[in-house]
Amino acid sequence: MPLFIVFLLAPVAVAIAVYRRDPRRLPDGPGEDVPLRLLRWAADLLSPQRAEWGQAMLGELAHLTGRWRRIRFAAGCVGAALLMPPWGRAAVGLWAMAGITATTFALYAGLTVHYRLGAGGWFGVGGWIALVVVLLICIGCLVGATVLLRRPGIALPGLVGGLFAATVGLALAGFGAAEQVTYVPTGWHRGVALLAVPGAIGAAGTLWRRDPAAGRRVARLAAFSAGLLQLLYATVAVAVLGGGGPPDQDGGFTVRGTVSDRLGNNIVHLAVTTLSIALVGWAAAALTGQLVRRAPAPVDDPVGEA
DSSP states (O other), rough: OOOHHHHHHHHHHHHHHHHHHHOOOOOOTTTTTTTHHHHHHHHBBGGGGGGHHHHHHHHHTOOSSSHHHHHHHHHHHHHHHHHHHSBOOHHHHHHHHHHHHHHHHHHHHHHHHTGGGGGGGGOOOOOOHHHHHHHHHHHHHHHHHHHHHHHHHTTHHHHHHHHHHHHHHHHHHHHHHHHHHHHHHHHHHIIIIIIHHHHHHHHHHHHHOOOOOHHHHHHHHHHHHHHHHHHHHHHHHHHTTTTTOOOOSOOOOOHHHHHHHHHHHHHHHHHHHHHHHHHHHHHHHHHHHHHHHOOOOOOOOOOHHH
């Protein structure tokens, strides 16, 4: 497999690793089947006002028998959890991430069809294969974000951190479409986008919950959301410019080649953004946890009470 495909699939590998590390995913006993896992996932997305409803649905599922009957019940509960208000922060974040992912892929697919990129594409790889790679990356980021959104206290700081990282990255390049497709980061730009911002997100996540594990989760959620936000913005820029705008530095491209090259650069930027925030943010969260110890819980004094 070409090295660049391995690099582009890195967010998918991160998402799989996050999913496999979730201890709640593992079976607790013989009743821990797919419908139960699905319903638990949905219950974790509920707002506090609907937490009792989620527990009631879990109890009702325990009394149902038959695989398809349990699957139908769990699917109906998932739909109710995601569609019926009031929504929790996790559910709102999930809908926002799903909307960004769907819009990005639809734009990318539209550009692939409009400019007939299926006959060309990245480095001799067909445009349809590139489209499949984009789909896998987007799904990987969405799955990783979904797992993290379920964690208590992670949704808000993680999504805010992702918005902050995406805004800083776009500001460094310039918000115009032409600036997006011609941006070449300088040394200090790389330091800010790849070190300072991810480090600040990881440290802030640890301080937010006074827990380095929470800081690491915040950094990962920020990585997924920032990557998808920047990919959406950059894809819109390509859709606006097409093959026009400032000439590419390499020169000599056809319109189709120019569009394909710009879309390919967007995916590389997505991978770099996601990995840098996840890795640097993880390290910063762990370091902050060592520097800022949680205060020990007070010990009751039975003598004093007497």
